[in-house]
Amino acid sequence: MHERLRGMACLAGCVLIAAISGCVTPPAPGPAGDALPEPDPSTAHGILARNERFVLYAPAPGDTLESIAERFLGGAAQSWRIADFNGVSRAQPGSVLSIPLRPVNPLGVSANGYRTVPILCYHRVGPRASRMVMAPATFAAQLEFLARNDYRVIRLRDVADFLEGRGELPQRAVVITFDDGHVSAYQHAYPLLKKYGFPATFFLYTDFLNTAEGLNWPQIREMAASGLIDFQSHSKSHANLIVRQPGESDAQYRARLDGEIRVPRDLIERNTATKVTDYAYPYGDANEIVLERIAQAGHTLGLTVNPGGNAFFSHPLMLRRTMIFGELNLDAFKAALQVFRNVDLQ
Amino acid sequence: MSFGARALQAVVLGGALGGCAVPPPSEQPAVPAAAPSGHGAPSIAGEAERALRERAEDYVRQRRWADALVQWELLTLLAPDKEEYREQTAQAQGRIKETADQALAAAEQARRNGNLDRAVTEYLRALSVDRGNARAAQGLRDIERERARRNYLNRPPRTVM
Numbered sequence: 227m228h229e230r231l232r233g234m235a236c237l238a239g240c241v242l243i244a245a246i247s248g249c250v251t252p253p254a255p256g257p258a259g260d261a262l263p264e265p266d267p268s269t270a271h272g273i274l275a276r277n278e279r280f281v282l283y284a285p286a287p288g289d290t291l292e293s294i295a296e297r298f299l300g301g302a303a304q305s306w307r308i309a310d311f312n313g314v315s316r317a318q319p320g321s322v323l324s325i326p327l328r329p330v331n332p333l334g335v336s337a338n339g340y341r342t343v344p345i346l347c348y349h350r351v352g353p354r355a356s357r358m359v360m361a362p363a364t365f366a367a368q369l370e371f372l373a374r375n376d377y378r379v380i381r382l383r384d385v386a387d388f389l390e391g392r393g394e395l396p397q398r399a400v401v402i403t404f405d406d407g408h409v410s411a412y413q414h415a416y417p418l419l420k421k422y423g424f425p426a427t428f429f430l431y432t433d434f435l436n437t438a439e440g441l442n443w444p445q446i447r448e449m450a451a452s453g454l455i456d457f458q459s460h461s462k463s464h465a466n467l468i469v470r471q472p473g474e475s476d477a478q479y480r481a482r483l484d485g486e487i488r489v490p491r492d493l494i495e496r497n498t499a500t501k502v503t504d505y506a507y508p509y510g511d512a513n514e515i516v517l518e519r520i521a522q523a524g525h526t527l528g529l530t531v532n533p534g535g536n537a538f539f540s541h542p543l544m545l546r547r548t549m550i551f552g553e554l555n556l557d558a559f560k561a562a563l564q565v566f567r568n569v570d571l572q
Numbered sequence: 573m574s575f576g577a578r579a580l581q582a583v584v585l586g587g588a589l590g591g592c593a594v595p596p597p598s599e600q601p602a603v604p605a606a607a608p609s610g611h612g613a614p615s616i617a618g619e620a621e622r623a624l625r626e627r628a629e630d631y632v633r634q635r636r637w638a639d640a641l642v643q644w645e646l647l648t649l650l651a652p653d654k655e656e657y658r659e660q661t662a663q664a665q666g667r668i669k670e671t672a673d674q675a676l677a678a679a680e681q682a683r684r685n686g687n688l689d690r691a692v693t694e695y696l697r698a699l700s701v702d703r704g705n706a707r708a709a710q711g712l713r714d715i716e717r718e719r720a721r722r723n724y725l726n727r728p729p730r731t732v733m
Binding site for chain 1: 619620623638639646649652693696697699700709712713717720724725726727729730731732733
């Protein structure tokens with residue numbers, strides 16, 4: 227909340243600059259009689275100053291945060307860096323934007339607390355809603371809420387970079403995941419994710435694929451080709467990995483775990499162009515041996531269903547994920563979006 | 573150097589470094605000098621300087637050294653010939669080191685005493701001023717790893733979601 231207030235204060239500051247500039251600079255005589263401030267001659271082409279860390283830029287009429295990000299940050303998708311740093315939602319001619327060329331606060335710790343990333347966990351989307359099945363209209367309403375309230379749906383890979391201190395995340399970053407590989411994710415969720423341009427990770431348990439209710443490979447390949455959906459591992463059989471079979475020795479247990487870890491990894495990699503690095507534990511459960519086998523098989527992220535947001539210092543193989551049940555109303559959904567943990571560090 | 577001259581230099585430099593679709597300087601109309609701060613109508617750069625300075629001073633009052641440092645850095649970039657901004661940058665850096673060192677010492681003492689909540693707060697305090705402090709970041713990761721192991725790895729298995 228404090229960070230949002232700070233953002234609002236920054237926004238107010240920028241608006242103030244714009245307002246003051248507008249007062250002291252005669253309006254440009256435009257054909258439509260619009261009263262934009264006359265461009266400052268010193269800011270021709272916009273750049274006031276620049277070094278390896280920042281550009282100070284005065285937006286011109288017609289500039290958007292996306293076009294500025296395209297120019298300075300290598301792509302419109304990076305526009306959030308300008309928005310977050312300046313506490314603005316659009317480029318305002320007559321104001322000055324500070325454009326960070328490098329991460330300013332990659333770990334997300336500030337005087338008021340620290341940033342966390344909620345990872346949402348869905349299962350099925352379909353007309354008969356229940357605890358594990360979400361109505362398409364409910365899912366659409368949740369995506370609409372995210373889009374309208376400046377949440378940025380990021381890829382799970384971005385979380386790995388955040389945990390390693392290599393990548394800064396947007397202030398309101400959220401990850402969407404689906405478990406199991408139910409065909410309804412293709413029928414109902416995928417079209418909505420495409421509509422909003424939101425990426426998601428689908429965790430597959432591979433024994434379920436090509437069954438009456440499971441996804442098939444052509445559907446998986448189609449979604450992977452969209453560039454929006456990433457496929458990762460959710461075991462072979464969906465057995466709870468911490469439950470030992472009667473009389474199972476340590477060696478037999480490890481061998482069984484290896485099958486649950488390596489078979490889906492190899493199948494997904496063979497059938498898609500995806501590198502499998504992430505593993506969602508069936509039922510969200512893991513133990514020391516599971517973590518050891520997961521890491522040994524080359525996985526870098528492991529996901530539980532322990533609810534809450536993830537800070538930069540979260541255990542990468544024990545990431546929190548919040549289950550989004552079918553009966554959840556919008557208020558409960560909002561409560562699941564834990565993007566900042568307040569701590570007074572003054 | 574006047575603001576206008578500096579701005580011209582910045583535009584030329586920016587165009588060269590940015591590789592953006594800005595015509596080369598020789599093709600541009602001459603960039604007249606903007607009104608320097610304090611003479612006539614304030615320029616956009618002058619207003620930006622005023623706003624950045626206000627924000628920097630606000631952060632100093634709140635002892636938010638990391639935030640203040642960024643503002644002083646931006647001011648130094650905008651007005652490189654103003655010695656005051658360099659001095660303020662150096663002062664903020666000094667405060668950051670002092671605060672981070674104190675917080676790190678407190679964190680490690682708390683950790684030795686088994687007070688992990690306090691250790692976490694102190695490591696976070698160190699990072700809130702010194703945002704790249706590797707020791708504080710690693711301390712937090714180690715504590716979280718231990719907590720995750722203790723709180724979640726020895727639970728009975730779930731049978732339903």
